[in-house]
Amino acid sequence: MKNQAYRMAMLYDFYGDLLTARQKEFYDLYYNDDLSLAEIAENYEITRQGVRDIIVRAEKTLEDIEEKTGLIQRFHQTRATVSTLRELTSQIEAINRDRLKDGELEKLCTQLSEAMEDLERE
Amino acid sequence: MKNQAYRMAMLYDFYGDLLTARQKEFYDLYYNDDLSLAEIAENYEITRQGVRDIIVRAEKTLEDIEEKTGLIQRFHQTRATVSTLRELTSQIEAINRDRLKDGELEKLCTQLSEAMEDLERE
Numbered sequence: 001m002k003n004q005a006y007r008m009a010m011l012y013d014f015y016g017d018l019l020t021a022r023q024k025e026f027y028d029l030y031y032n033d034d035l036s037l038a039e040i041a042e043n044y045e046i047t048r049q050g051v052r053d054i055i056v057r058a059e060k061t062l063e064d065i066e067e068k069t070g071l072i073q074r075f076h077q078t079r080a081t082v083s084t085l086r087e088l089t090s091q092i093e094a095i096n097r098d099r100l101k102d103g104e105l106e107k108l109c110t111q112l113s114e115a116m117e118d119l120e121r122e
Numbered sequence: 123m124k125n126q127a128y129r130m131a132m133l134y135d136f137y138g139d140l141l142t143a144r145q146k147e148f149y150d151l152y153y154n155d156d157l158s159l160a161e162i163a164e165n166y167e168i169t170r171q172g173v174r175d176i177i178v179r180a181e182k183t184l185e186d187i188e189e190k191t192g193l194i195q196r197f198h199q200t201r202a203t204v205s206t207l208r209e210l211t212s213q214i215e216a217i218n219r220d221r222l223k224d225g226e227l228e229k230l231c232t233q234l235s236e237a238m239e240d241l242e243r244e
Contacts, residue, residue, distance in 0.1 A: 017190035068139035071193055077244045078200065084237045085207070092214065092230050100222050108214050115206045122199045 005031060011062035014072055018065060023058035030055055082119050089113055127153060133184035136194055140187060145180035152177055204241050211235055 008031050016024060029035045030051075037055075041048040066072050093109045096102055130153050138146060151157045152173075159177075163170040188194050215231045218224055 014193065015191060018187060065140060069137060071136065074244050078241060081237050081240045081244065085234060085241075088230050088234050088237065092227060092234075095224065095227055095230070100224060100227070102217065102222060105214060105217055105222070108210050108217070112207060112210050115203050115210065118203045119200060119207075122196050122203065 002031070008059065008062075010072055011059075011066060014075075015062050015065045019058050019061060023054055023061070026051055026054050027058045079120070082116055086113070086116055089116070124153070130181065130184075132194055133181075133188060136197075137184050137187045141180050141183060145176055145183070148173055148176050149180045201242070204238055208235070208238055211238070 008027075012027060012031065016027070019027065026040055029040050030037070035043075037048045037051045040051045044051070089109055089112045093106070096105050096109065130149075134149060134153065138149070141149065148162055151162050152159070157165075159170045159173045162173045166173070211231055211234045215228070218227050218231065
């Protein structure tokens with residue numbers, strides 16, 4: 001479970017709203033607020049195993065959705081391509097700085113970088 | 123239903139594998155193979171209304187998922203940003219062609235365009 005916290009946070013970000021209210025609540029407390037199973041159990045007056053079952057089922061639901069849609073995988077590919085775009089833009093900026101010194105080109109590179117920041121926020 | 127064919131194709135592309143086997147089958151025949159409700163009904167020996175109910179329920183499921191996750195909306199934003207990146211790259215290419223004539227810059231612009239093609243395939 002918690003050894004995969006990054007992956008779980010990503011799954012939750014993408015598909016969390018497809019969980020039931022209770023699954024969401026427990027998942028959130030466990031992964032985002034970092035409560036232990038025992039702490040959640042105590043707060044909700046159910047067994048530790050009961051909490052565990054709900055979270056494990058939620059994880060399975062999220063993993064199944066990703067396995068079927070592949071949208072997080074697609075997202076990672078996009079991020080990798082954006083890194084390539086950033087690197088290429090840096091190279092253009094460097095050429096301009098060292099050799100071409102064209103103000104208009106510099107401005108376009110800045111705009112490219114801004115658009116890539118948008119991409120990374122999306 | 124069919125007046126929203128593009129939207130429906132997109133929903134199916136993103137979330138189709140989350141439908142039941144039967145929902146997928148009918149949705150596919152109706153939207154992708156363009157069969158009528160009556161034709162599907164005849165092939166499967168059920169009523170036209172029965173087919174309609176299954177497809178309408180499938181549509182609702184897909185719409186609910188998008189409403190909760192917003193991933194198609196995010197995808198459209200990404201596409202719009204990629205258009206901006208393309209436009210900026212074209213402007214850099216034009217400056218280079220008209221004024222700077224730098225071979226290395228030209229090569230980088232080609233690589234930028236290729237990376238954006240990757241983004242549009244993802």
